[in-house]
Amino acid sequence: xxxxEKFALNSGAHGPSLLWGLAIFGFALIASFYxxxxxxxxxxxxxxxxxxxxxxILLLYPEFALALYVVVGDVKGDERIASLGFLDLTxxxxxxxxxxxxxxxxxxxxxxxxxxxxxxxxxxAALMTASLSYTPVFDAGLEKAGRFLTVTxxxxxxxxxxxxxxxxxxxxxxxxxxxxxxxxxxxLTRLGSSGxxxxxxxxxxxxxxxxxxSILLMWxxxxxxxxxxxxxxxxxILAVPVVALIGSGSRGPLIATALALLVSxxxxxxxxxxxxxxxxLGFLALPFMRIPExxxxxxxxxxxxxxxxxxxxxxxxxxxxxxxxxxxxxLIGAGIQGYRYxxxxxxxxxxxxxxxxxxxxxxxxxxxxxxxxxFGSALREALRQLKDKLSPYATLSRxxxxxxxxxIVNATNxxxxxxxxSTWLFVSLVFVVRGFRIQPRESANFAAVxxxxxxx
Numbered sequence: 001x002x003x004x005e006k007f008a009l010n011s012g013a014h015g016p017s018l019l020w021g022l023a024i025f026g027f028a029l030i031a032s033f034y035x036x037x038x039x040x041x042x043x044x045x046x047x048x049x050x051x052x053x054x055x056x057i058l059l060l061y062p063e064f065a066l067a068l069y070v071v072v073g074d075v076k077g078d079e080r081i082a083s084l085g086f087l088d089l090t091x092x093x094x095x096x097x098x099x100x101x102x103x104x105x106x107x108x109x110x111x112x113x114x115x116x117x118x119x120x121x122x123x124x125a126a127l128m129t130a131s132l133s134y135t136p137v138f139d140a141g142l143e144k145a146g147r148f149l150t151v152t153x154x155x156x157x158x159x160x161x162x163x164x165x166x167x168x169x170x171x172x173x174x175x176x177x178x179x180x181x182x183x184x185x186x187x188l189t190r191l192g193s194s195g196x197x198x199x200x201x202x203x204x205x206x207x208x209x210x211x212x213x214s215i216l217l218m219w220x221x222x223x224x225x226x227x228x229x230x231x232x233x234x235x236x237i238l239a240v241p242v243v244a245l246i247g248s249g250s251r252g253p254l255i256a257t258a259l260a261l262l263v264s265x266x267x268x269x270x271x272x273x274x275x276x277x278x279x280x281l282g283f284l285a286l287p288f289m290r291i292p293e294x295x296x297x298x299x300x301x302x303x304x305x306x307x308x309x310x311x312x313x314x315x316x317x318x319x320x321x322x323x324x325x326x327x328x329x330x331l332i333g334a335g336i337q338g339y340r341y342x343x344x345x346x347x348x349x350x351x352x353x354x355x356x357x358x359x360x361x362x363x364x365x366x367x368x369x370x371x372x373x374x375f376g377s378a379l380r381e382a383l384r385q386l387k388d389k390l391s392p393y394a395t396l397s398r399x400x401x402x403x404x405x406x407x408i409v410n411a412t413n414x415x416x417x418x419x420x421x422s423t424w425l426f427v428s429l430v431f432v433v434r435g436f437r438i439q440p441r442e443s444a445n446f447a448a449v450x451x452x453x454x455x456x
Contacts, residue, residue, distance in 0.1 A: 058096045
């Protein structure tokens, strides 16, 4: 058999791999000739090489791309980051994420089943589309509906295509924890200033959400598998998002974090010692943290407010406007993005700071019931998983349930349907864990005990 016949046989046996190898080699060859033919500065060539390596990693591990996609809105507003390229980072990461999903499908990786309740998203999308016929400004309504169906919709469906194994979800949570921790660490550079701590995009409430997620990922994902002596070493790391949360002055995330930590004591009784130690250390260290007075004063309103109206402040007025709009259009709403043009506060805010009320006043009560059914189904599934203490995925279930809880709290007091993509992602994570539970376990090494940490 000559060399030509051997090559033909090998090509037939390893056709897809060979084609991918030739394609990558050809691309690398063309890119090399192109870059070396240009008069590039060494630093620019290094940056391009680093970007190319990062892109390849994100394509091979789209779970990391999804982790960055969730937090990119809190980062890309920084002028230094915005000046790095001409492409919008949200769209760039979204394209990389979709390409990574396509590669997963080409490699025939498992796609987790979506729950039947997710078909309600199709009904919700249909109601959004129908409302374009009567929304007060068609272009604005089209932009909002389009963003939900594309930019926001990615985080709803991507987890079922990306997390083919529990290990992939663990890598996502690890990447998400690293990204949130980095943002919290960045915010601490403003300690001692007069204003509240913010994300690189200058968001205070966004920092509260980020810090809340970072705390829960470490508390429920990392610490359960560590003995007390090693948990002590985690305290300085955990202090970073805790200080960031307090410094942001975000009341909703602070309440959600406190309640989630309190409930976690029912699953990890030994954490009671940690809670007491952290509380004492935090009380002693607080005067030396130089947390802005504005943050402490805003958090103090939780105690000093005499009634709910005073506590909600401007949010109460925004929600009142939404309720009045809902009373005028109870069945079909005012149209997608209609609140922005009918609210007397439209010059300042374009949303009522409550996702459920926002959907009700713009799309009608039936649409709000659809969203409540989706969130309610996710909450019921989370409670069902928490009852199973012997599940090999108990740690993932507890992390997903905690994130779902804080997502629901965030949905009721801030943001609109497109501004807080993590809330929709957290709904999907609960059903991803459900997919692991109903499918044959592929890795016998994962989560041998319920309290195994998530750190990879």
